[in-house]
Amino acid sequence: MWINLPRASAFPCCNQPPTMLTCALPLLSDKMAVAAGSGVKVPRNFRLLEELEEGQKGVGDGTVSWGLEDDEDMTLTRWRGMIIGPPRTIYENRMYSLKVECGPRYPEAPPFVRFVTKINLNGVHNSNGVVDTRAVSALAKWQNSYSIRVVLQELRRLMMCKENMKLPQPPEGQIYTN
Amino acid sequence: MAENSGTDPTVDSNVVENAASDETMIVVTVKTPKDKEEIAISEDSSVAQFKEEISKRFNAKQDQLVLIFAGKILKDGDTLNQHGIKDGLTVHLVIKTAPKATVGGTSQSSASSSGTPQANSSVNPSAAPNDSTTPGTGPTPASTQPPNLLSGFGDLSSLSGMGMGSANFMEMQQQMQRQLMSNPEMLSQIMDNPLVQNMMSNPDLMRQMIVTNPQMQQLMERNPEISHMLNNPELMRQTMELARNPAMMQEMMRNQDRALSNLESIPGGYNALRRMYTDIQEPMFSAAREQFGNNPFSALGGNLDSGVQPSRTENREPLPNPWGPPGTTPSEIRGTGASTTTTSSAGGTAPSASNPLGINASGLGNGVFGSPGMQSLMQQISENPQLMQNMLSAPYMRSMMQSLAQNPDLASQVCTTSALSAQQQLMQQMLQMFAGGGGGSSSTVTPEVRFQQQLDQLSAMGFINREANLQALIATGGDINAAIERLLGSQPS
Numbered sequence: 001m002w003i004n005l006p007r008a009s010a011f012p013c014c015n016q017p018p019t020m021l022t023c024a025l026p027l028l029s030d031k032m033a034v035a036a037g038s039g040v041k042v043p044r045n046f047r048l049l050e051e052l053e054e055g056q057k058g059v060g061d062g063t064v065s066w067g068l069e070d071d072e073d074m075t076l077t078r079w080r081g082m083i084i085g086p087p088r089t090i091y092e093n094r095m096y097s098l099k100v101e102c103g104p105r106y107p108e109a110p111p112f113v114r115f116v117t118k119i120n121l122n123g124v125h126n127s128n129g130v131v132d133t134r135a136v137s138a139l140a141k142w143q144n145s146y147s148i149r150v151v152l153q154e155l156r157r158l159m160m161c162k163e164n165m166k167l168p169q170p171p172e173g174q175i176y177t178n
Numbered sequence: 179m180a181e182n183s184g185t186d187p188t189v190d191s192n193v194v195e196n197a198a199s200d201e202t203m204i205v206v207t208v209k210t211p212k213d214k215e216e217i218a219i220s221e222d223s224s225v226a227q228f229k230e231e232i233s234k235r236f237n238a239k240q241d242q243l244v245l246i247f248a249g250k251i252l253k254d255g256d257t258l259n260q261h262g263i264k265d266g267l268t269v270h271l272v273i274k275t276a277p278k279a280t281v282g283g284t285s286q287s288s289a290s291s292s293g294t295p296q297a298n299s300s301v302n303p304s305a306a307p308n309d310s311t312t313p314g315t316g317p318t319p320a321s322t323q324p325p326n327l328l329s330g331f332g333d334l335s336s337l338s339g340m341g342m343g344s345a346n347f348m349e350m351q352q353q354m355q356r357q358l359m360s361n362p363e364m365l366s367q368i369m370d371n372p373l374v375q376n377m378m379s380n381p382d383l384m385r386q387m388i389v390t391n392p393q394m395q396q397l398m399e400r401n402p403e404i405s406h407m408l409n410n411p412e413l414m415r416q417t418m419e420l421a422r423n424p425a426m427m428q429e430m431m432r433n434q435d436r437a438l439s440n441l442e443s444i445p446g447g448y449n450a451l452r453r454m455y456t457d458i459q460e461p462m463f464s465a466a467r468e469q470f471g472n473n474p475f476s477a478l479g480g481n482l483d484s485g486v487q488p489s490r491t492e493n494r495e496p497l498p499n500p501w502g503p504p505g506t507t508p509s510e511i512r513g514t515g516a517s518t519t520t521t522s523s524a525g526g527t528a529p530s531a532s533n534p535l536g537i538n539a540s541g542l543g544n545g546v547f548g549s550p551g552m553q554s555l556m557q558q559i560s561e562n563p564q565l566m567q568n569m570l571s572a573p574y575m576r577s578m579m580q581s582l583a584q585n586p587d588l589a590s591q592v593c594t595t596s597a598l599s600a601q602q603q604l605m606q607q608m609l610q611m612f613a614g615g616g617g618g619s620s621s622t623v624t625p626e627v628r629f630q631q632q633l634d635q636l637s638a639m640g641f642i643n644r645e646a647n648l649q650a651l652i653a654t655g656g657d658i659n660a661a662i663e664r665l666l667g668s669q670p671s
Contacts, residue, residue, distance in 0.1 A: 052248075055248050055249065056247070056248055056262075056267045056268065057266075057267060057268050058207065058209050058267070058268025058269070058270060061211065062209040062210060062211050062214070062268075062270050063211055065246045065247065065248060065249050065270045066248065066249040067247065067248015067249040067250060068248065069249075071262055079249065080248070080249035080250050081249045082246045082249045082250070082251070082270075084211065084246075084270070084272055087211075093272075093274055093275065095244060095246065095251065095272060097249070097250075097251070098249075162449075162453055
């Protein structure tokens with residue numbers, strides 16, 4: 001009876017495809033989603049404003065959160081993200097803060113992502129928390145339909161991977177200083 | 179519309195309570211990974227006030243709440259305005275299960291830039307990850323004890339949390355567990371004992387016992403699924419019924435094996451299985467294996483020839499004689515395992531200096547009292563009456579005693595196995611102490627009176643057949659949920 005396994009446990013695999021933004025509920029307008037689906041390029045600021053709105057409305061399952069670092073930032077470049085450590089992993093109950101920088105070519109080019117909270121995760125530099133673009137499939141195979149949310153969710157999925165879910169972690173509350 | 183836009187100082191100086199009624203209210207959705215609630219709050223309130231509302235709604239303590247909005251953690255000193263939280267927006271909530279100490283945290287927060295989270299404020303640079311989040315369990319000497327995996331079967335370590343933690347006791351209990359783990363026969367003996375069954379029918383008790391075991395706690399941290407399991411009363415009940423009913427347990431195990439083999443055939447399933455194994459079973463098995471390794475002869479436990487050597491400082495359970503007559507030991511165990519009511523008589527032991535009541539280690543009867551662990555317990559008790567007093571005053575023991583008292587067969591069985599009157603006196607003393615310990619229900623209470631409260635509940639739910647209710651309650655030992663299932667199952671659908 002002591003090895004009575006819980007019934008409804010999920011076994012996530014690492015190679016699940018990231019969710020496509022086109023499938024998400026459009027918030028700003030239907031036209032924008034249709035435009036994205038049909039290949040019309042949506043201007044950067046429109047896209048980022050839409051993502052801002054999504055972040056404030058809490059689209060998704062509530063395990064990641066994102067928003068502008070500075071509300072006065074008119075260029076919508078610097079963003080903050082938060083990932084809640086997935087349960088049943090060593091990251092459980094921790095909150096990881098990230099900085100996301102959407103360059104001028106976003107969404108054609110992927111954003112730069114780095115962890116602020118110290119974390120031991122494959123694909124994240126130990127010294128400064130910078131996320132290696134090649135290690136995260138959403139960044140490596142970036143598409144302009146992807147978004148900040150997709151990246152954050154992908155990172156969270158990485159935490160649930162077998163190779164990562166038990167890595168020893170630094171004590172809570174530490175941040176990268178550079 | 180309210181005219182006074184500011185707080186009225188004369189009404190109530192505590193702004194917190196009045197703010198909501200005076201200013202514009204906004205409705206903010208608070209979302210946890212599990213559910214979401216809409217909370218109305220004044221738009222000028224601070225994060226602390228917001229947390230107060232949330233703690234009421236989610237039934238969590240304020241310091242367990244962590245709020246996140248737009249990728250930033252909301253600190254208590256901020257205001258909702260500062261973060262731009264407006265009507266209709268969503269704030270994410272994380273309820274931390276173990277509130278961390280804030281001692282080390284505040285010094286760290288100075289290093290953070292705006293918005294950098296410092297929610298988890300305890301810093302434990304030296305503690306291993308496993309140990310750092312142990313919630314207050316009292317003086318459990320986790321590092322000094324060898325691991326005790328089985329926390330449920332007569333585990334008296336929970337008593338240590340009640341201030342007993344003498345080295346004697348812990349050692350003794352470890353010995354008992356070691357014996358238990360290694361000898362499945364003994365295990366079934368114990369399970370058959372109505373005393374233990376009574377204990378196990380109390381789900382809260384079981385849960386507590388499991389939770390306070392430090393080994394389990396470590397396991398629970400590494401595998402939070404186990405704590406989910408424990409918190410799920412449905413699952414607990416089922417598990418306990420399993421434990422009570424070995425046939426059902428076997429069935430369950432078979433089903434599980436079948437399910438596991440099915441899982442293997444699913445693509446990717448084998449990997450998942452492997453993961454499951456390493457996550458859950460390995461720590462348990464490694465803990466169990468340690469016990470095995472320590473005591474290779476423990477499988478022979480319970481034989482008559484082991485010399486009784488109670489020591490004053492530590493209880494070294496006498497190693498059973500591996501070269502003793504092999505025929506007697508297993509058969510002896512089997513004999514006692516088969517029926518818990520036959521009394522095994524063995525030669526009495528003359529009282530010795532360290533064994534004042536001359537308790538015969540092997541002659542103490544059957545079931546749980548027949549196991550070497552319990553025997554050594556009795557010896558310890560006889561040497562140290564204070565210990566007994568402490569033990570009996572624990573509520574845990576009280577329920578044991580209740581069942582003992584209610585079951586005169588068991589009591590007599592326990593009392594009359596040995597010819598030693600001193601032992602009988604001991605048992606009577608125990609019973610008297612229980613009775614003198616006061617409070618508990620008398621030993622002559624009828625089931626109807628005992629289950630009065632449950633009967634009322636059942637009749638309020640619509641089960642009007644009082645006799646059937648009573649039968650069901652007696653059968654399930656007062657467990658309402660199980661009784662209801664019984665009642666429903668007996669009706670043809």
